[in-house]
Amino acid sequence: MKKKILSVILAGAMAMSLAACGGGNSGGDSAGGNGGGASSGGDKGGTLAVAIWDNGQKAGLDQIIADFTAETGVKAEIQVITWDQYWTLLEAGASGGDMPDVFWMHSNEAQKYMENDILMDLTDRIAASEKLEMDKFPEDIKNMYSWDGKTYAVPKDVDTIALFYNKTMFDEAGISYPDESWTWDDFYDAAVKLTKDDGSQFGTAMNPSNEQDGWMNIIYSMGGRVLSEDKKSSGFDDPNTIKAMEYVQKLIDNAMPPATTMAETGTDVLLGSGKIAMLSQGSWMVPQFKEHEYIAENCDVAVLPKDPETGRRVSLYNGLGWAVSAKTANPDAAWQLVEWFGTKDMQLKQAQLGVTMAAYDGVSDDWKNNTDKFNLQPYLDMREDTVFRPSTRATLTWWNPMCEILKEAWNGNKPMADCCAEVAAEMNEAIANE
Amino acid sequence: MANESKSVTKKKWTSQEKNECIWGWAFILPTMIGLIILNIWPIFDTIIQSFFKTGDFGKGNIFIGLQNYKTILGDPEIWQALLNTFKYAIVEVPFSIAIALVLAVLLNRKMVGRAAYRTIFFLPMVAAPAAIAMVWRWLYNSEFGLLNHILGTKTNWISNPSIAVFAVAIIGIWSIVGYNMVLFLAGLQDIPRDYYEASSIDGANGINQFFNITIPLLSPTIFFVAITRVIGGLQVFDLIFMVMDKNNPALYKTQSLVYLFYQESFVNNNKGMGSAIVVFLLIIIMIITVLQMQMQKHVYYN
Numbered sequence: 001m002k003k004k005i006l007s008v009i010l011a012g013a014m015a016m017s018l019a020a021c022g023g024g025n026s027g028g029d030s031a032g033g034n035g036g037g038a039s040s041g042g043d044k045g046g047t048l049a050v051a052i053w054d055n056g057q058k059a060g061l062d063q064i065i066a067d068f069t070a071e072t073g074v075k076a077e078i079q080v081i082t083w084d085q086y087w088t089l090l091e092a093g094a095s096g097g098d099m100p101d102v103f104w105m106h107s108n109e110a111q112k113y114m115e116n117d118i119l120m121d122l123t124d125r126i127a128a129s130e131k132l133e134m135d136k137f138p139e140d141i142k143n144m145y146s147w148d149g150k151t152y153a154v155p156k157d158v159d160t161i162a163l164f165y166n167k168t169m170f171d172e173a174g175i176s177y178p179d180e181s182w183t184w185d186d187f188y189d190a191a192v193k194l195t196k197d198d199g200s201q202f203g204t205a206m207n208p209s210n211e212q213d214g215w216m217n218i219i220y221s222m223g224g225r226v227l228s229e230d231k232k233s234s235g236f237d238d239p240n241t242i243k244a245m246e247y248v249q250k251l252i253d254n255a256m257p258p259a260t261t262m263a264e265t266g267t268d269v270l271l272g273s274g275k276i277a278m279l280s281q282g283s284w285m286v287p288q289f290k291e292h293e294y295i296a297e298n299c300d301v302a303v304l305p306k307d308p309e310t311g312r313r314v315s316l317y318n319g320l321g322w323a324v325s326a327k328t329a330n331p332d333a334a335w336q337l338v339e340w341f342g343t344k345d346m347q348l349k350q351a352q353l354g355v356t357m358a359a360y361d362g363v364s365d366d367w368k369n370n371t372d373k374f375n376l377q378p379y380l381d382m383r384e385d386t387v388f389r390p391s392t393r394a395t396l397t398w399w400n401p402m403c404e405i406l407k408e409a410w411n412g413n414k415p416m417a418d419c420c421a422e423v424a425a426e427m428n429e430a431i432a433n434e
Numbered sequence: 435m436a437n438e439s440k441s442v443t444k445k446k447w448t449s450q451e452k453n454e455c456i457w458g459w460a461f462i463l464p465t466m467i468g469l470i471i472l473n474i475w476p477i478f479d480t481i482i483q484s485f486f487k488t489g490d491f492g493k494g495n496i497f498i499g500l501q502n503y504k505t506i507l508g509d510p511e512i513w514q515a516l517l518n519t520f521k522y523a524i525v526e527v528p529f530s531i532a533i534a535l536v537l538a539v540l541l542n543r544k545m546v547g548r549a550a551y552r553t554i555f556f557l558p559m560v561a562a563p564a565a566i567a568m569v570w571r572w573l574y575n576s577e578f579g580l581l582n583h584i585l586g587t588k589t590n591w592i593s594n595p596s597i598a599v600f601a602v603a604i605i606g607i608w609s610i611v612g613y614n615m616v617l618f619l620a621g622l623q624d625i626p627r628d629y630y631e632a633s634s635i636d637g638a639n640g641i642n643q644f645f646n647i648t649i650p651l652l653s654p655t656i657f658f659v660a661i662t663r664v665i666g667g668l669q670v671f672d673l674i675f676m677v678m679d680k681n682n683p684a685l686y687k688t689q690s691l692v693y694l695f696y697q698e699s700f701v702n703n704n705k706g707m708g709s710a711i712v713v714f715l716l717i718i719i720m721i722i723t724v725l726q727m728q729m730q731k732h733v734y735y736n
Binding site: 087088091094095096112115116118207208209257259260261262263264265266273275394397400403407410411 | 490491492493571574575576577578590592593594679680681682683684697700701702703
C-alpha cells in the first residue's frame with residue numbers, strides 16, 4: 001500500500017517536473033505553444049484564426065464577427081493573447097512557425113513586419129474594394145501601415161487620452177471638478193491638495209511606462225517633443241521637453257504615491273482602489289473601467305489640462321490596423337474579414353458597442369453613448385489637437401532604455417534633467433543603429 | 435552495457451548479442467530523437483547564433499565573431515544579473531533542500547493524515563508557476579498585500595532592491611519544497627529499518643539517527659537533488675518575469691541571466707546577443723556542475 005502511494009506520488013512528480021521544464025523554458029516557448037493553438041484553425045475551408053491582445057474588446061468584436069459569419073458563411077475565432085506574449089508569438093510565427101490569419105498591428109512593430117513581407121500586401125485588394133472608403137481614415141494611421149507605396153493593414157481604431165477623476169475625493173476636498181479651463185498648473189495645485197499627509201490618498205499617479213497615456217501628453221502640450229520632425233533624433237534635449245519632464249518630477253515628488261507603490265500596483269488599480277484622485281488614461285481603458293464598480297460609482301472624465309503658454313491641449317493618439325498574414329491558407333476569406341472590419345457599418349458598430357472609437361471619420365460620436373457611467377465627450381474633444389504616438393522603425397530599442405533611465409528619476413536617484421540628457425543620448429544611438 | 439560491449443567488440447558477435455544491440459538502440463531511439471531535435475540541435479543552433487548579429491525574423495544574419503560576447507562581458511548589467519542569479523540560487527537551493535529533508539523524515543513515520551500532509555506539501559508543484567507568481571505578487575504588495583497587513587509593516591518586499599531577490603527566492607522555495615520532499619521520501623524507502631532499530635537499542639535518539647543514519651545513507655539522493663536544483667535555480671525566469679513589473683525599481687537588482695536573455699531575444703529582438711547570454715550561462719552552469727561532481731566523489735557515502 002505504502003509503495004503504491006509513493007509510486008503514484010512519484011509518477012505525479014515526474015509528470016510535474018516535465019511540465020515545469022516546459023513552462024520554465026522561457027516565455028518564448030509557451031507563447032509558441034499559443035501560436036500553434038491560434039493557427040490550428042487556419043486550415044483551408046476551416047475557421048479563420050484572429051489574434052488580438054485586448055480582452056476588453058473581445059466581446060464586441062465577437063459580435064461583429066458573428067455578423068460576418070452570417071453574411072459570408074466564413075467562421076472566425078478570436079484568440080486573446082496578452083501584449084507581451086502577443087509579439088513573441090507573432091515573431092515566432094513570422095520566423096517560420098504558424099501565424100494567425102488575421103491580427104492587429106501596432107505602431108511599435110509595424111515597420112519591421114512590412115519590410116520583411118510578413119504581412120499580405122493589401123494594396124490591390126483595397127483599390128478593388130467596393131466597400132472600403134480609405135479616404136475616411138486618418139492619414140497618420142494609413143501612413144503607419146504603408147511602406148514603399150504598398151498598404152499592409154486597414155485602420156481599425158483611434159484612441160485619445162483624457163483625465164479620469166474621482167468626484168468623491170474632489171467633493172471631500174472642496175475643489176471644483178477639472179474642466180477645459182484647467183492648465184497644468186491648476187492640475188498640479190489640485191493634485192497637491194488632494195494628497196493626504198498620512199499616505200492614504202494621492203493626487204495622481206504615473207509610471208515611466210505610462211508614456212502615451214501619461215507624460216508624453218505633457219511634453220507635447222508644453223511645446224516639447226519626443227522625436228525630431230524627421231524621426232532621426234531624440235527630442236529629449238529640447239528645453240521644452242525637459243521643462244515638461246521637470247513638471248512631471250514635481251508631481252512625482254509632491255502628489256504621487258512612492259514610485260515603488262506605483263510600480264508594484266499599477267496606476268489603474270490605484271484609481272480603482274481609491275488611492276488616487278486623478279489619472280490620465282487612454283480611451284482603450286473605458287471598457288474595463290465601466291465594469292469596475294468603484295470607478296463607475298465615483299469617477300468621471302474630463303479633458304486633459306492645457307499649457308497656458310502654448311495654449312495647446314494635446315492628446316497623443318495611436319491607431320491599430322487589421323493585418324493579414326502573408327502565409328495565410330485562406331487569403332480571400334481573411335481579406336474579406338479585414339475589409340468587413342473596415343466598412344462604415346462595422347466601424348460604426350464597433351463604436352456603438354463601445355469596443356473602441358472607430359478609425360472611420362465621423363462615426364465615433366456614437367461611441368460616447370456606449371455607457372451612462374461616465375461622460376465620454378472629453379475623449380472625443382481631445383481629438384481636436386492630437387499628436388501621433390512617436391515611433392521609429394524599431395521603436396522598442398529606444399523605448400525600453402528610455403523607461404529604464406526614467407525609472408532613476410522616478411525613484412529619486414538622479415535629477416530629471418540628467419535623465420533626459422541620458423535618454424537623448426541613448427535614443428540617438430539606438431535610432432542610428434536601426 | 436557500455437562495458438559489456440567494449441569487451442566483446444574484439445570477438446565476433448553472437449546473433450543474440452546483435453539482436454540485443456539492435457533492440458537496445460530501438461528502445462532508446464524515441465528518446466534520442468526527441469533529445470536531438472528538441473535539445474541538442476537547438477543548443478548548437480544557439481551557439482552558432484551567438485556569433486551573429488541577427489536580422490529580423492531570422493533573415494539577414496551577419497557574422498560578427500566574438501562581438502556579442504565582448505559586449506555582454508563589458509556590460510555591468512550582465513554581471514549584476516549573474517550576481518542576482520547566484521543570490522537567488524544560494525537562498526533557494528539550501529533552504530528548499532533542508533526544509534524538504536526535514537519534512538520528508540517527519541512524513542515518513544506512521545502518523546494520522548500522512549497522505550493528506552504529503553499532498554498538501556506537494557500541491558504548489560501542481561499549480562502553474564505563473565499563477566503562483568501572481569498570487570505571491572499580491573501577497574507581497576506593499577500597499578494592499580496580506581503579508582504587510584498581518585505583520586503590520588510597510589515593507590516593500592518586491593520593490594526594495596536589497597530584499598526583492600530574496601522575496602522572490604522565498605516563492606521559489608515554497609514552490610519546490612514538495613518536489614524535493616517526494617524525492618527524499620523515495621530515497622528514505624531504501625534505508626533498511628534494521629539500522630534504526632539497532633541504533634535505538636544502543637540508545638540513539640531521533641536526532642542522532644537523523645544525522646548518523648538518515649543523512650549519510652540518503653546522500654546519493656541529496657546530491658542528485660542538489661545538482662538538479664542548482665541548475666534549476668540558476669535558470670530562474672518565470673517567477674521574476676511574473677512578479678517584477680517593468681517599472682519596478684528593484685528590477686535591476688533582481689533580474690536573472692535568463693530574464694536578460696528573454697529581454698534581449700524576445701523584446702529587443704536581438705537574438706544573437708540573447709544567445710550569447712545563454713551560452714555564458716551554460717558555461718557557468720557546467721563549471722558549477724563539474725565542481726559539484728568532484729565534491730560528490732569525496733563526500734559520497736557508499
